[in-house]
Amino acid sequence: MMTSYVLIPLLPLFSFIVVGLFQKWMRGLAHLVCVPLVFASFGMSLLAFIDVMRGGPINFDLYEWIPVGDFRPTFGIMIDQLTASMLLLVTLVSSLVHLYTVGYMHGDKGYDRFFAYISLFTFSMLALVMSNNFLQLFFGWEMVGLCSYLLIVHWYERGPATKASLKAFIQNRVGDLGFALGIFLIWVTVGSLDYGTVFAAIGEHQGETVSLLGMDVSVITMIALLLFIGAVGKSAQFLLHSWLPDAMEGPTPISALIHAATMVTAGIFMVSRCHPIFNLSPTAMTVVALTGGFTALFGATIALTQNDIKKVVAYSTMSQLGYMVMACGLGAYTAGMFHLLTHGVFKALLFLAAGSVIHALSAEQDIRRMGQARRYMPTTYWTMLWGSLALSGIFPFAGFFSKDEILWQAFNAGLLGKGLWLLGLVVAFMTAFYTFRVFFMVFYGQDNMDKEVKHHAHESPAVITIPLVVLAVGSLLVGWLGNPLFGTNYVHRFLQPVFHSSVSHVPEEHAGSLPALTATAFAGETDESGAAHEGVPMEGAPMEGAPMEGVPMEGAPMEGAPMEGAPAGMSENAGVAAGHAMAAAPHAAGAAGEHAGGHSRGLEMLLMALSLAVAAAGIYMAYLWYYRPNPAPAQLAATYQVLYQGSLNKWYWDELYDMVFVRPTMRLAHGMWRVADEIVIDKVLVDGVAITTRIGGEILKFFQTGRVQHYAMVMSLGICVIFIGFFLL
Amino acid sequence: MIPLSSYLVLSAVLFFIGVVGVLMRRSIIVVLLSIELMLNAVNINFVAFSHYLESITGQVFVFFTLTVAAAEVAVGLALLIAIYRNRRTVNVEELDVMKW
Numbered sequence: 001m002m003t004s005y006v007l008i009p010l011l012p013l014f015s016f017i018v019v020g021l022f023q024k025w026m027r028g029l030a031h032l033v034c035v036p037l038v039f040a041s042f043g044m045s046l047l048a049f050i051d052v053m054r055g056g057p058i059n060f061d062l063y064e065w066i067p068v069g070d071f072r073p074t075f076g077i078m079i080d081q082l083t084a085s086m087l088l089l090v091t092l093v094s095s096l097v098h099l100y101t102v103g104y105m106h107g108d109k110g111y112d113r114f115f116a117y118i119s120l121f122t123f124s125m126l127a128l129v130m131s132n133n134f135l136q137l138f139f140g141w142e143m144v145g146l147c148s149y150l151l152i153v154h155w156y157e158r159g160p161a162t163k164a165s166l167k168a169f170i171q172n173r174v175g176d177l178g179f180a181l182g183i184f185l186i187w188v189t190v191g192s193l194d195y196g197t198v199f200a201a202i203g204e205h206q207g208e209t210v211s212l213l214g215m216d217v218s219v220i221t222m223i224a225l226l227l228f229i230g231a232v233g234k235s236a237q238f239l240l241h242s243w244l245p246d247a248m249e250g251p252t253p254i255s256a257l258i259h260a261a262t263m264v265t266a267g268i269f270m271v272s273r274c275h276p277i278f279n280l281s282p283t284a285m286t287v288v289a290l291t292g293g294f295t296a297l298f299g300a301t302i303a304l305t306q307n308d309i310k311k312v313v314a315y316s317t318m319s320q321l322g323y324m325v326m327a328c329g330l331g332a333y334t335a336g337m338f339h340l341l342t343h344g345v346f347k348a349l350l351f352l353a354a355g356s357v358i359h360a361l362s363a364e365q366d367i368r369r370m371g372q373a374r375r376y377m378p379t380t381y382w383t384m385l386w387g388s389l390a391l392s393g394i395f396p397f398a399g400f401f402s403k404d405e406i407l408w409q410a411f412n413a414g415l416l417g418k419g420l421w422l423l424g425l426v427v428a429f430m431t432a433f434y435t436f437r438v439f440f441m442v443f444y445g446q447d448n449m450d451k452e453v454k455h456h457a458h459e460s461p462a463v464i465t466i467p468l469v470v471l472a473v474g475s476l477l478v479g480w481l482g483n484p485l486f487g488t489n490y491v492h493r494f495l496q497p498v499f500h501s502s503v504s505h506v507p508e509e510h511a512g513s514l515p516a517l518t519a520t521a522f523a524g525e526t527d528e529s530g531a532a533h534e535g536v537p538m539e540g541a542p543m544e545g546a547p548m549e550g551v552p553m554e555g556a557p558m559e560g561a562p563m564e565g566a567p568a569g570m571s572e573n574a575g576v577a578a579g580h581a582m583a584a585a586p587h588a589a590g591a592a593g594e595h596a597g598g599h600s601r602g603l604e605m606l607l608m609a610l611s612l613a614v615a616a617a618g619i620y621m622a623y624l625w626y627y628r629p630n631p632a633p634a635q636l637a638a639t640y641q642v643l644y645q646g647s648l649n650k651w652y653w654d655e656l657y658d659m660v661f662v663r664p665t666m667r668l669a670h671g672m673w674r675v676a677d678e679i680v681i682d683k684v685l686v687d688g689v690a691i692t693t694r695i696g697g698e699i700l701k702f703f704q705t706g707r708v709q710h711y712a713m714v715m716s717l718g719i720c721v722i723f724i725g726f727f728l729l
Numbered sequence: 730m731i732p733l734s735s736y737l738v739l740s741a742v743l744f745f746i747g748v749v750g751v752l753m754r755r756s757i758i759v760v761l762l763s764i765e766l767m768l769n770a771v772n773i774n775f776v777a778f779s780h781y782l783e784s785i786t787g788q789v790f791v792f793f794t795l796t797v798a799a800a801e802v803a804v805g806l807a808l809l810i811a812i813y814r815n816r817r818t819v820n821v822e823e824l825d826v827m828k829w
Contacts (some may be wrong), residue, residue, distance in 0.1 A: 706828025709760075709821055713752050 005058060005077055008044045008087065009126035011037040012094075016119040023112045030115035031102045038098050038122060042091035045084075052084040053494065059132055059196070073193055078132030082337065082498045086129040086269055089344045090262050092474075094122045096467035097257040100352055103463035104253055104359055110154055117154075118257065121147035125262050129269060134183045134193040137270065141179065141234065144263045145172045151258060152250035164246035171243040175233015182226030185210070189219055199276040206280060224277050224284035227270065228291075235267030235321045238295040242653050244318055245302075248310040252355030255310060260317050260351050261344035268324040268340050272333045275499060279331065286416065289329025293420040296322030298651070300430035304437075305637075305647040308365050309354045312438050316391060317347055319427060323406055326424070330417055332409035333499050338482045338491045339406055342398035345478050346390035349471035353384035356460045356468065357442060362453050367441040369450065374443040376457040381443050383468040388439045390475040392432035393615045398479030400615075403428060404608050405482060411607060428611055432618025440626035736777035743770035757812070757819045761805050768798050 015037040019030045057080035065075045105111050124147055128140025153165035190201045209216040236244035247259050299319030306312045320343050327336035358365055360377055374381040390397035410421040482491035625633050637644040750763025772791045779787025
């Protein structure tokens with residue numbers, strides 16, 4: 001049984017080794033090795049998923065890895081509910097992308113290399129999600145970064161691709177440095193890197209501080225923020241975001257697999273995985289929520305005006321990742337993970353469909369030179385429509401459920417959450433608008449294709465359309481798993497054990513602060529009552545050591561009991577229950593906040609209708625402006641020149657980074673070359689040694705006369721000197 | 730009874746005459762002779778100490794030294810003749826081929 005779990009990551013690794021080593025002899029047949037193996041990996045993930053669903057988490061160590069003194073990291077495998085759902089997503093999307101690649105990269109001279117690298121990527125991503133300790137997580141983290149670099153630069157003879165790959169690599173290094181420091185700090189603080197040990201012990205270190213530039217910072221906040229820097233880099237959050245759109249220089253299957261569905265979600269996965277740490281630090285949580293919210297807005301505003309089909313999808317990915325991070329920051333990890341899963345499906349679909357369009361239109365990526373494409377490619381048209389509807393959050397599609405889950409959790413999460421909810425609503429409008437802007441410009445609108453391009457326009461082959469259809473069906477169905485309206489919310493029920501039971505006891509002095517975010521969820525509508533609960537001195541309460549598992553706070557009442565009851569009754573209940581939960585475990589409060597969703601179904605329905613209306617409005621606006629040629633957008637752009645230019649130029653962050661980081665670095669490097677390298681090393685050290693030797697020789701050669709008597713003289717004098725020295729000194 | 734120091738002084742004087750001869754004289758033959766002089770200065774030391782310490786070892790050593798010196802002179806003179814045949818000179822200052 002254990003073997004089958006180990007094989008999940010090893011099969012892709014095997015195909016990487018085979019294809020990588022024997023690349024020269026593959027001659028475009030690499031898919032015969034890679035595709036079946038990755039599908040087998042998917043099948044085993046499915047089995048593992050079922051095992052976890054039936055029997056709970058699996059966790060075992062394979063072997064001890066680089067033991068040094070007390071530091072004995074292991075290589076292990078842990079498949080809990082969180083990992084199991086990631087496994088399904090990663091292997092499913094990877095399988096479909098493998099299949100798609102067969103058609104998309106057909107005839108490319110790097111075909112086999114490409115397959116080798118996506119197999120390696122699949123292995124790395126699986127190692128990342130299946131790890132049971134931080135070091136292995138870091139290993140996977142770095143490996144996916146490397147694979148991302150290798151795949152972006154697949155067409156290495158293209159200048160922009162090499163630049164984009166370097167940018168991605170370097171920006172990721174910045175994030176990874178923070179991540180590594182966070183792991184170091186965990187090791188220093190807890191003395192272990194094993195998830196279980198760390199999460200069990202981290203609560204004891206509350207109140208401890210570390211010195212940062214002379215200031216004392218709570219060690220847990222420090223760890224959480226450092227880890228989050230890693231997530232910022234990997235998930236392209238604001239400040240380390242600009243690599244993701246540039247990464248679109250890579251082939252489209254990569255954009256779908258790495259830069260939409262899997263690698264970029266590693267940050268969200270990691271934050272969710274480390275929720276016992278994040279939950280203990282309200283400061284870090286606020287930072288996470290704000291970063292996520294801002295990134296969502298930031299990405300959406302840029303996506304509005306981009307003209308490259310892949311860039312639009314890339315910015316929308318950034319924006320959607322912002323949603324997920326925001327959800328994590330509000331403690332709604334389940335909602336974040338749910339959106340991660342649905343987004344993985346429909347965003348992969350959108351990218352692959354966009355790739356299909358690009359493929360059909362002879363590598364044209366500019367949506368201004370497309371139009372009326374539905375005539376040539378009906379399958380792509382339909383699947384892309386489904387994907388766009390899902391991304392916009394239209395009712396029966398996946399994005400609707402997951403996005404509304406996040407918005408609903410935000411709405412329930414105090415004042416900050418309310419603000420973020422409003423922001424999320426604005427972003428939802430923009431999302432619907434730009435998604436359908438692209439859709440209409442590509443498939444309807446004016447026919448702006450070149451004659452030559454149009455002549456070759458064709459529907460893509462079956463290996464491309466089959467993955468599209470599978471993903472389209474997926475993006476219709478996945479959302480229903482987390483449907484809050486009818487029946488059970490399977491996603492919640494499945495993920496619940498992960499987010500509820502990893503930390504059993506938490507000192508109470510901290511309890512007051514985090515629930516500030518979620519208190520309103522319990523206490524009803526008003527902020528004052530939330531504040532009141534917060535203010536109640538909990539220290540005296542006898543639940544300090546109360547075993548959290550024993551209190552049926554999280555499991556039973558939240559899930560089993562009918563929450564549909566009157567909000568008033570709930571408030572009363574919450575007054576008592578929330579007090580317990582907050583005092584004993586803030587994280588439980590956060591988690592319970594997610595489940596409080598049931599208590600005012602009417603309100604939830606209302607908000608759903610609202611966000612649906614907002615999305616529909618966005619689509620309608622796109623329809624008005626782009627379904628037929630319409631001068632309105634151009635006029636608007638001319639009127640608000642500043643905003644338009646800002647959005648079109650990505651708010652000039654690239655230019656800013658260029659000015660602040662790139663140019664000074666280049667200048668420094670140039671200076672180092674001129675001074676340190678050319679003068680100090682070349683002239684002083686290398687040439688200096690030669691000159692000294694030569695001059696030394698020139699001087700010493702006068703002492704070598706070739707006359708025996710001179711040598712004898714020197715010897716005699718030497719003996720004299722030794723004697724004199726011996727007797728006198 | 731002549732004291733030990735007299736022998737040592739004689740030996741030192743002879744030795745330095747030998748050293749100066751080696752360093753100063755131009756003729757290679759005289760240089761060789763000067764080396765013999767230095768060897769014999771050492772021999773005087775051996776004998777003097779042998780007598781002084783009433784040990785026969787020093788005198789035995791002298792015989793060895795004489796033997797070796799005889800052999801060395803034979804080889805040295807042979808070389809000298811070879812050099813002379815090749816270079817037509819016995820002037821040390823002209824024999825500077827050690828510097829190439």
